[in-house]
Amino acid sequence: xxxxxxxxxxxxxxxxxxxxxxxxxxxxxxxxxxxxxxxxxxxxxxxxxxxxxxxxxxxxxxxxxxxxxxxxxxxxxxxxxxxxxxxxxxxxxxxxxxxxxxxxxxxxxxxxxxxxxxxxxxxxxxxxxxxxxxxxxxxxxxxxxxxxxxxxxxxxxxxxxxxxxxxxxxxxxxxx
Amino acid sequence: xxxxxxxxxxxxxxxxxxxxxxxxxxxxxxxxxxxxxxxxxxxxxxxxxxxxxxxxxxxxxxxxxxxxxxxxxxxxxxxxxxxxxxxxxxxxxxxxxxxxxxx
Numbered sequence: 191x192x193x194x195x196x197x198x199x200x201x202x203x204x205x206x207x208x209x210x211x212x213x214x215x216x217x218x219x220x221x222x223x224x225x226x227x228x229x230x231x232x233x234x235x236x237x238x239x240x241x242x243x244x245x246x247x248x249x250x251x252x253x254x255x256x257x258x259x260x261x262x263x264x265x266x267x268x269x270x271x272x273x274x275x276x277x278x279x280x281x282x283x284x285x286x287x288x289x290x291x292x293x294x295x296x297x298x299x300x301x302x303x304x305x306x307x308x309x310x311x312x313x314x315x316x317x318x319x320x321x322x323x324x325x326x327x328x329x330x331x332x333x334x335x336x337x338x339x340x341x342x343x344x345x346x347x348x349x350x351x352x353x354x355x356x357x358x359x360x361x362x363x364x365x366x
Numbered sequence: 367x368x369x370x371x372x373x374x375x376x377x378x379x380x381x382x383x384x385x386x387x388x389x390x391x392x393x394x395x396x397x398x399x400x401x402x403x404x405x406x407x408x409x410x411x412x413x414x415x416x417x418x419x420x421x422x423x424x425x426x427x428x429x430x431x432x433x434x435x436x437x438x439x440x441x442x443x444x445x446x447x448x449x450x451x452x453x454x455x456x457x458x459x460x461x462x463x464x465x466x467x468x469x
Contacts, residue, residue, distance in 0.1 A: 201367065208374040213406070215378040218385045218401065224394050234378075239404050242371060246411055249367075250420065258423040259411070262430055267406065269434035273400050276411045280435070280441045281393040 200245040207241030216240055223289040224281055228274060236271035239263075372412040379405045396440055403433030 210233055217230025243263050323366040379402060386398040407426045414422025443449055 193444045197367075204367065208371055211374060211378045214401070215381040218382055218398060224391060224397070227394060227397060231397050235392065235404050238378075239408060242375075242408055243411070245371075246415060249415065255420040255423060258420075260426060262407065262427050263425065265427065265430050265434075266407065269430065270400075270404065273434055273437045274397070276438055276441050277393055277397050280396075280445060281391070283445070284393070286391065286393065298374050325414070 196248050200248040203241045203245035203248070207238050207245065209225075210234070210241065211238035224286060225288040228278055232271075232274055235274065237268070239266055239270075368412050368416040372409060372416060375405055375412065379409070392444060396437060399440075400433065400437045403429065403436070406451045407433070 208255055214234035214237075216232045217233065218227050221227045240263060243259055243266075247256045247259045247263075250259060381403050382398055382405065386395055386402060389395040389398060398414050407430045410422050410426040410429060414426070439449060
């Protein structure tokens with residue numbers, strides 16, 4: 191009776207784990223990008239391997255075999271994410287970026303226009319005060335530099351803001 | 367039971383082989399190789415059960431650890447172009463600061 195239950199349980203974990211293995215390996219081939227393939231590899235490393243080793247542990251019973259399998263699960267669950275992180279970090283450092291990613295949108299605050307406006311005024315005021323306090327020659331140089339630099343950054347930020355604003359609307363339109 | 371799952375693992379390894387050879391960048395290949403190694407660990411375990419000799423699990427355990435070390439070694443080699451030489455590595459890690467260079 192018990193052996194039948196254990197067999198059914200290990201069959202179930204084998205089938206579900208095999209499904210995850212198959213889906214993960216299909217994803218490794220079909221997905222468009224390295225950063226998308228990272229997800230597929232993680233599926234294989236966590237769900238597939240874990241479930242299949244769990245099924246083997248059920249078949250092993252309470253013996254040394256199960257202890258070894260538990261050790262394998264432990265090491266794979268420590269080393270798998272670490273290796274994935276190392277590969278992702280190396281790819282990021284080499285300059286690879288996700289597909290269609292333009293800029294780090296999360297780094298810019300949501301109300302883009304107001305922020306850039308305040309930053310503009312701030313830069314202008316700081317430049318003005320610096321120019322007032324400092325000597326004439328430096329004062330003549332510094333505001334010119336700052337006024338030249340500030341509109342550029344403001345333009346870049348508004349560009350990202352408009353991108354960020356347009357992207358979700360197109361997505362929602364596609365969904366509806 | 368074990369023959370079924372080992373055949374499935376074989377199938378997945380064959381599919382992973384495609385990405386391993388066709389991966390456009392180095393990192394695709396390294397990722398596929400790491401996953402392939404995980405599948406190999408599973409295969410060694412299931413084949414050991416299939417043969418009635420679960421002692422193969424020692425080899426599987428060793429393979430899991432070596433696989434991780436190998437992945438890190440490949441990544442380190444392609445980042446610094448050399449293995450070992452800890453003192454020289456520190457020099458190459460510490461890239462010249464742009465602020466200090468400006469000073």
